[in-house]
Amino acid sequence: MKISVIGTGYVGLVTGVVFAQLGHTVICMDKNREKIDNLKRGIMPIYEPGLKEMAVKNHDEGRLFYTWDIKEAVTKSDLIMIAVDTMPKENWQTNLGSVKAVAKDIGIWMNGYKVIVNKSTVPVGTGNLVERIIRQNQKKKCGFDVVSNPEFLREGQAINDTLHPDRVIIGAENTAAAMKVVEIYQDMNTVVKVTKLKSAELIKYASNAFLATKISFINSLADLAELTESDIEEIAEGIGLDKRIGRQFLNAGIGYGGSCFPKDVGSLIYTAKEFGYDFSILREVKRVNEARIERFFAKMKKTVKLKKKRIAVLGLSFKPDTDDLRESPSLKLIKFLLKEDSEVIVYDPVAMDNAKASLKRVKYAKNAYECVKGADITVLVTEWNEFRNADLKKIKKLMKGDLFFDGRNAFEPHIMKKLGFRYFSVGR
Numbered sequence: 373m374k375i376s377v378i379g380t381g382y383v384g385l386v387t388g389v390v391f392a393q394l395g396h397t398v399i400c401m402d403k404n405r406e407k408i409d410n411l412k413r414g415i416m417p418i419y420e421p422g423l424k425e426m427a428v429k430n431h432d433e434g435r436l437f438y439t440w441d442i443k444e445a446v447t448k449s450d451l452i453m454i455a456v457d458t459m460p461k462e463n464w465q466t467n468l469g470s471v472k473a474v475a476k477d478i479g480i481w482m483n484g485y486k487v488i489v490n491k492s493t494v495p496v497g498t499g500n501l502v503e504r505i506i507r508q509n510q511k512k513k514c515g516f517d518v519v520s521n522p523e524f525l526r527e528g529q530a531i532n533d534t535l536h537p538d539r540v541i542i543g544a545e546n547t548a549a550a551m552k553v554v555e556i557y558q559d560m561n562t563v564v565k566v567t568k569l570k571s572a573e574l575i576k577y578a579s580n581a582f583l584a585t586k587i588s589f590i591n592s593l594a595d596l597a598e599l600t601e602s603d604i605e606e607i608a609e610g611i612g613l614d615k616r617i618g619r620q621f622l623n624a625g626i627g628y629g630g631s632c633f634p635k636d637v638g639s640l641i642y643t644a645k646e647f648g649y650d651f652s653i654l655r656e657v658k659r660v661n662e663a664r665i666e667r668f669f670a671k672m673k674k675t676v677k678l679k680k681k682r683i684a685v686l687g688l689s690f691k692p693d694t695d696d697l698r699e700s701p702s703l704k705l706i707k708f709l710l711k712e713d714s715e716v717i718v719y720d721p722v723a724m725d726n727a728k729a730s731l732k733r734v735k736y737a738k739n740a741y742e743c744v745k746g747a748d749i750t751v752l753v754t755e756w757n758e759f760r761n762a763d764l765k766k767i768k769k770l771m772k773g774d775l776f777f778d779g780r781n782a783f784e785p786h787i788m789k790k791l792g793f794r795y796f797s798v799g800r
């Protein structure tokens with residue numbers, strides 16, 4: 373099938389590359405010309421394991437094209453995927469500006485029947501809005517259908533998640549249109565669930581909000597574990613063995629970040645309110661998460677005076693295996709540390725270049741060992757394997773002090789103690 377993907381960001385690029393890999397002809401379109409010119413030269417705008425190789429291969433073999441021309445993307449495809457940003461406004465209402473602009477352009481250039489597939493995360497009812505905008509802007513009156521096909525990929529594992537999803541959700545008001553989308557997933561060995569258009573839109577928010585709830589739940593329990601001198605890791609293990617609960621997303625720490633969880637929780641609360649429903653449980657999930665950094669910082673401050681101390685921060689990205697800094701707990705913690713007039717040295721395996729654009733008052737180290745050299749305090753904020761597998765003896769030797777704050781429970785307290793660290797983690 374001829375597929376166009378409008379918006380070649382995280383989701384759009386990975387989706388385009390994977391569908392090309394599955395044998396479809398794909399045009400990835402973006403309004404950002406520099407990004408498109410770079411992609412044509414094999415330069416990826418994001419770091420994602422396996423992405424570059426697959427993108428270059430499919431581009432070279434003539435299945436994957438890049439353009440900044442929306443007319444070309446619309447006229448040369450049967451199926452158009454929308455994968456543009458839907459960042460929240462300050463009040464957490466979803467900014468649908470990019471989605472609306474794309475819908476208008478699709479209407480203007482539509483030259484025959486198309487299936488419009490929305491992959492962006494959008495509030496319930498947006499599919500109908502997209503349909504209205506396309507209709508209002510059509511120069512040529514041709515038929516089309518709007519389908520919701522929310523994206524569930526995880527950054528850091530995006531290629532694998534897109535090739536082998538747990539499930540594919542296709543929401544449509546017209547079965548024939550839904551079947552056209554089912555067709556492009558037929559080579560994937562996965563469950564495809566066809567739903568109402570609006571159900572699909574809500575399934576996406578519900579999934580992320582539920583996972584965020586699990587995280588805030590375990591983090592609240594971690595606070596109680598500290599007060600009761602129990603161990604949150606043992607507790608998570610104990611409850612996670614219950615098949616109805618499961619162990620995933622029960623890792624206590626300094627909270628969730630990224631471009632999706634904070635935004636989707638906030639947006640679902642906002643949308644619910646618009647429909648006259650107070651989603652109070654999610655308001656609490658959000659509050660608990662927002663308090664994590666402050667609580668962790670307070671723990672540091674209670675233990676040691678931070679003023680003029682040299683503090684090594686390991687990890688900048690919001691989670692391992694990505695260079696994404698959006699809503700990163702690390703950046704938030706660093707802001708607090710800098711306010712204390714401490715000297716902050718940072719290191720991250722891949723997110724350093726992205727950080728340099730906005731994070732100015734810190735020093736950048738070339739590796740974890742250079743980062744901790746001479747430090748009074750080390751803080752681990754992102755649990756990259758590189759840190760988990762680091763030589764802790766060497767770290768202890770290189771540091772001037774002995775304080776180690778672990779925001780991700782990456783190490784065993786008794787081992788850290790044995791190595792001579794004064795070690796503080798979460799809920800233990």
Ligand SMILES: NC(=O)c1ccc[n+]([C@@H]2O[C@H](COP(=O)([O-])OP(=O)(O)OC[C@H]3O[C@@H](n4cnc5c(N)ncnc54)[C@H](O)[C@@H]3O)[C@@H](O)[C@H]2O)c1
Nearest residue numbers: 379380381382383402403455456457458470473492493523
């Ligand atoms: N990043 C994730 O892990 C993830 C996972 C699941 C779902 N989502 C959802 O997918 C959507 C896209 O997210 P993302 O992370 O890929 O965003 P992104 O910001 O990385 O990419 C969006 C791209 O759309 C382009 N764009 C914006 N307006 C355009 C227009 N009018 N015409 C052409 N291009 C345009 C931008 O230039 C940008 O390159 C969002 O709704 C997000 O919530 C993201």
